[in-house]
Amino acid sequence: MTSQIIGNAPASHQEKQPVILLDRLGYSSYRGPDGRPFLPTDRWEVRLVTALERTGEAVGDELASVVGVPGAEPAPFAEAVRFQHRWGGRPAARLVAVTERFLLPAAELREELGIPGQRVEQALLFRDKVLMKEHLRDHGIAVPDFAPFSREAALTLLDKYHRVVVKPRLGAGSSEIHLLDDIAGLDRFVREHAGRLAEFEVEEFIDGQLYHVDSVVQDSQVTAAVAGRYVDSTMSYRRLEPCRDVAVPDGPLLDALLAFDRAVLAAYPGFTGVAHHEVFMSPSGPVFCEIAARAGGGGILAGFRSRTGANLDEVMLRAQLDGSVPHVPAPDSHLTGFTALYAEPGRVLRTPVVPDEPWITEAQILVGEGDLLAPPTRYSDAAAIVSVRGDTEAQVMSRLAALAERISIPTAPEPA
Known part of the structure; x- marks a missing residue:
């Protein structure tokens, strides 16, 4: 069962092209800080498929039709896409998605519905960890x-x-x-x-520090990139401990990471978009961990935006719509970092409060007073993610440590 909201009448073919946006983030995520929609109102008639609980965010003149889907299973979302493809009697010209769980289903639906864009074969090389390693090993990339x-x-x-x-x-x-x-x-x-x-x-098991490189890519050539170091294990959530991340400053390490990233993405001929690439730095050099055709999670979007002015989700949408990425400036010299904070299972006693500091670039408060929290099962199950900037790596680390001390997320266990 889907909840359907019909908005504006379909635009004429001469005015706009219909595009289906397959989403679970909420439509407010597809706007800039000034409210500007990532999908320009003068070019695109947006047919939105989103989570049912997020339909309240679906506001904008560019929205022609909105379908809210309950739950998280892919089949109802796929059926909603089929409905939106038929809506108004004019097939959609594009199908776009930025969240990882939807990238492979979107490719399958493009093939089924005859919509241009990334196909299943290429999507699998960014999703299936066996296929991606086989592919890169065959292209001479060091893999486990x-x-x-x-x-x-x-x-x-x-x-x-x-x-x-x-x-x-x-x-x-x-x-x-x-x-x-x-x-x-x-x-x-x-x-x-x-x-x-x-x-x-x-x-x-590769005994080496884990890094990530987040890139903008045009026809398999990296046009802009930043790198970061996972200070803590990405499985810190299992211990309810913070997971911190800090940008890699200029120097030989950054040069080696960016060179390895360019070599990996050169093995994806024709790929245009955004890549989140994780790399082990072993004693013998960089070793591939995994890669995804999307922006990184946590505070990576905020860090990239702070240093370049570009939103990686918007870049990704532009690539899927136009087949090309916009120009992204070289990163500024300042560094960034973030901390993902986890809470004890139970009822949240009060909404977390983030300090008012000029060096905080973004605060994602993901829980509120009264919420009932289950034990986290993945990296993204944070209660809060706070991003910072600083002039040096040491300053960024000091600010992340201060946040861990100053932000509390008290919970109380539910009665048995």
Whole structure:
């Protein structure tokens, strides 16, 4: 069951092109700080498919039709896209999406409906961790030793490297990642995931610092990029500890990360858009971790915007609409960082308050008083994400530490 809201009448073909926006962020995310819509009202007739609870954000003259979909399962969203494609008797010219969970379904729907844009084959090279590593290994990129999961493959890698990592092939947000050090742990994983083992891959554990490079790409050539270091594990949420991130300053390390990023994206001929690329820096040099055809999560959007003035989600939409990315200036010399803060499960006693500081560039308060919080299951299940800027890495780190001390997210357990 979908809740449908019909807005403006369809525009004439000469005035605007119809575009379906497949969304779960809420339509307010697709506007600049000044309220300017990312989808210009003079060019696009927007047919929105969004989460039912987000339909209140669907405001704008460019919106022709809005369908709200309850729940999170992909099938109802796909059916809503089919409805929007038929709406007004004129097929949609484009189908766009920026959130990772929708990138592969969007590619499948483009093929089904005959809409131009990224196809399933290319989308899988950014989503399936086995296919992406096979592809990049064949292009000479250093990748971990890996295999589609089977007990036999895991045993072979465990015997060779003594520690392995098991990940969902289509996973995101550091969810369902398992570190295995012995056969007992492997057999426990096999028992607990019986019937789902084909959904996973297994790879050697890389002993190295994890970085990310966030890039704007035109025809497989990087036109702008910044890099960051995960100060804490992206699985800190399991311990309810902050996950901090800080930009990499100019120097040999940044040069090496950007060079590796260019080599990886050169292996994706014809790709135009935005890439979030995670890299291990091992003693022998950079090793590929994974890549996604989207902006990074947490405070990465805010950091990129602070240093370049560009919103990566808007860049991504422009790429899907026009087949080209806008010019993005070189990053400013200041650095940025962010901290993702997690809360104890239970009822939130009061909404978190962020200090009023000029060096805070963005504060995402994701919980409020009275909310009932379950234990986080992925990196994105933060209660608050706060982004900062500073002149040096040390200053950014000092400000992140101050935030962890000054922001409290008290909860109370629910009665049994």
